[in-house]
Amino acid sequence: MLIKIAWRNIWRSRGRSLVVLGSIVVGIWALVAAVGFMNGFIVGYMADSINHDISNIQIHNPEFKKDKEVNYIITDAETKIDKIQTWPGVKAATSRVLVNGMIASPKKAAGVQIRGIKPKEEAKVTQLDSLIGDGAYFEGIKRNPILIGKKLAEKLGVKVKSKVVLTFTDSHQNLTSAAFRVAGIIESSSLNLNEGYAFVLHSDLTRLLGVQDAHEIAILTDPQVDESIIVTKYQSEYPGDLAETWREIAPELALIQEMYSSMLYVLITIVMIALVFGILNTMLMAVLERFKELGMLMAVGMARIKVFGMVLLETIFIGILGAPIGLLLGWLTMFYYTQVGIDLSAYSEGLESFGYSSILYPYIENSTYWTIAIAVIITAFVGAVYPAWKAVKLKPVEALHKI
Amino acid sequence: MSVIKAENINKVYNEKTIPVHALNDVNIEIAKGEFTAIVGPSGCGKTTLLNILGGLDNPSSGKVIVGDTEITKLSDAELIDYRLKHIGFVFQAYNLIPVLTTMENVEFIMLLQKRPKVERDARAMQLLEEMGIGDKANQRPSQLSGGQQQRVAVARALASKPEFVLADEPTANLDSTSTSALLDIMAKMNEEEGATFVFSTHDQRVIDKARRVITLEDGKVISDERR
Ligand SMILES: Nc1ncnc2c1ncn2[C@@H]1O[C@H](COP(=O)(O)OP(=O)(O)O)[C@@H](O)[C@H]1O
Ligand SMILES: [Mg+2]
Numbered sequence: 001m002l003i004k005i006a007w008r009n010i011w012r013s014r015g016r017s018l019v020v021l022g023s024i025v026v027g028i029w030a031l032v033a034a035v036g037f038m039n040g041f042i043v044g045y046m047a048d049s050i051n052h053d054i055s056n057i058q059i060h061n062p063e064f065k066k067d068k069e070v071n072y073i074i075t076d077a078e079t080k081i082d083k084i085q086t087w088p089g090v091k092a093a094t095s096r097v098l099v100n101g102m103i104a105s106p107k108k109a110a111g112v113q114i115r116g117i118k119p120k121e122e123a124k125v126t127q128l129d130s131l132i133g134d135g136a137y138f139e140g141i142k143r144n145p146i147l148i149g150k151k152l153a154e155k156l157g158v159k160v161k162s163k164v165v166l167t168f169t170d171s172h173q174n175l176t177s178a179a180f181r182v183a184g185i186i187e188s189s190s191l192n193l194n195e196g197y198a199f200v201l202h203s204d205l206t207r208l209l210g211v212q213d214a215h216e217i218a219i220l221t222d223p224q225v226d227e228s229i230i231v232t233k234y235q236s237e238y239p240g241d242l243a244e245t246w247r248e249i250a251p252e253l254a255l256i257q258e259m260y261s262s263m264l265y266v267l268i269t270i271v272m273i274a275l276v277f278g279i280l281n282t283m284l285m286a287v288l289e290r291f292k293e294l295g296m297l298m299a300v301g302m303a304r305i306k307v308f309g310m311v312l313l314e315t316i317f318i319g320i321l322g323a324p325i326g327l328l329l330g331w332l333t334m335f336y337y338t339q340v341g342i343d344l345s346a347y348s349e350g351l352e353s354f355g356y357s358s359i360l361y362p363y364i365e366n367s368t369y370w371t372i373a374i375a376v377i378i379t380a381f382v383g384a385v386y387p388a389w390k391a392v393k394l395k396p397v398e399a400l401h402k403i
Numbered sequence: 404m405s406v407i408k409a410e411n412i413n414k415v416y417n418e419k420t421i422p423v424h425a426l427n428d429v430n431i432e433i434a435k436g437e438f439t440a441i442v443g444p445s446g447c448g449k450t451t452l453l454n455i456l457g458g459l460d461n462p463s464s465g466k467v468i469v470g471d472t473e474i475t476k477l478s479d480a481e482l483i484d485y486r487l488k489h490i491g492f493v494f495q496a497y498n499l500i501p502v503l504t505t506m507e508n509v510e511f512i513m514l515l516q517k518r519p520k521v522e523r524d525a526r527a528m529q530l531l532e533e534m535g536i537g538d539k540a541n542q543r544p545s546q547l548s549g550g551q552q553q554r555v556a557v558a559r560a561l562a563s564k565p566e567f568v569l570a571d572e573p574t575a576n577l578d579s580t581s582t583s584a585l586l587d588i589m590a591k592m593n594e595e596e597g598a599t600f601v602f603s604t605h606d607q608r609v610i611d612k613a614r615r616v617i618t619l620e621d622g623k624v625i626s627d628e629r630r
Binding site: 012293 | 488490501
């Protein structure tokens, strides 16, 4: 009967119930959308950067970090890689030779980091092969193939099979130039991949540079692995090298991640506080309006706990009605935008220079929907506690005599 | 045997600011099966007395004994339970739960008492028939006239066969036809079921139907006559 009364009370003052229902629906919807977009913006970009560029862990010669002199190599890189790959939590590792130089087409020239990579191993660590738009991953060109980003290609005015010239200083301080042919064009939201890097074969670059081994080892870990454990292990095994996690290599990413979580908390808190006060206010009105009726119920012997429960039940019912609607709206919004993306190109001048892509794809985990729905229902519940308490505290005689 | 015994009841409102002596040394005994009116002009203390007899309010001094329980000693929570199990109430207005049907309203007290559904249904229907509103069982209170609503309230108060029914000016909002109809029904239930009624009024037509009339003036009992 309590349930019946609470349920029917919802329909009794439809306007007010709609306000509560509306706030719950909008609360859930807003949170789902906010989480989705922030995820898309930050996590998407971070994932891109870490998975395709930085990797979880990088190893260098400590001197190379300070001064990009090509002679500061990691000794016995291949032996080390073979060893690392047997460690738990390590998915793949690869080595690279790096040198800063110039890339030139007949039209233009630009500064790049030339990365001598081993295609098969590199693909395992950074999935570089999956980013190829036009052309192919080091295929179709017999001598000196090169991969460059789409933006760089546009800047240089080159296409697949075009010739470019790389110029850099070799290990003997001689300026060296060599001709390469574009094998493929890389498409990525990352600024580095898009215009900062030129990928060539490890064997080509070591030959031209006159160095052995590698300047960099990149390690991909399994998901959810604490990278610092592997770093510590490496460091104790090879104290001469410098191992760092992505947090140290790209502190700005770590900062973004931190900002992202605190922004999310602030946002969630704001929505919840608004919800608590909205519901508190409306339910308090409902209680005040029914003061006499509630007084009568207690006068004839309805226990206070039941009165309390009745007022709470009303809000819980509205929450249970509102949650699926909010979730559905949120899900539809996510579904739509994950299909079409959100074109930020109108605002993306600034964004792209930070390495963001101009099309944003929101992303949300399924479990987040439930977390949000439950959080909102609990919030609604909290908002209803004070009005229910107010109802319980009223004295039947006084309530009945207020005319 | 007396059902209610009120001994030396005093009630002072606003003790600390401007004291109002609503009841002065009131002594009353009500026996089982009585049909008693508490009468007197507005402000004489009728409502205050009924609230104290029904355990809705505490006297400033004195005690109320119902059956063999001194209800003036009970805690707030115990009083709610006591009212539920032993006393029926009819108020001047706002008696019914608007979102429940007539039938559900009558069953409400029995439901709080956790009586079985079969018993509730039978009793509620029987009472509604006796009140002449059996056809209104599935309607909401708002679809009923004021007189019909008060009959539903009486039915609800009687449903669980309480020790006594307290009714504070139950006819104050009713026209004369509804007033006498309600009084006739109360009198009938008093005779048929032996239900004990204590009701307040300042309406002469109602007073005429009572079998015992206790008159209050300025919070004092000035006469108590049986007829
Ligand atoms: N809650 C209260 N606070 C202060 N004075 C009250 C209160 N309730 C009643 N009174 C006063 O007590 C007296 C008796 O009131 P009441 O019992 O309501 O009389 P009646 O029901 O006979 O009209 C009146 O003078 C009234 O003003
Ligand atoms: Mg009164």
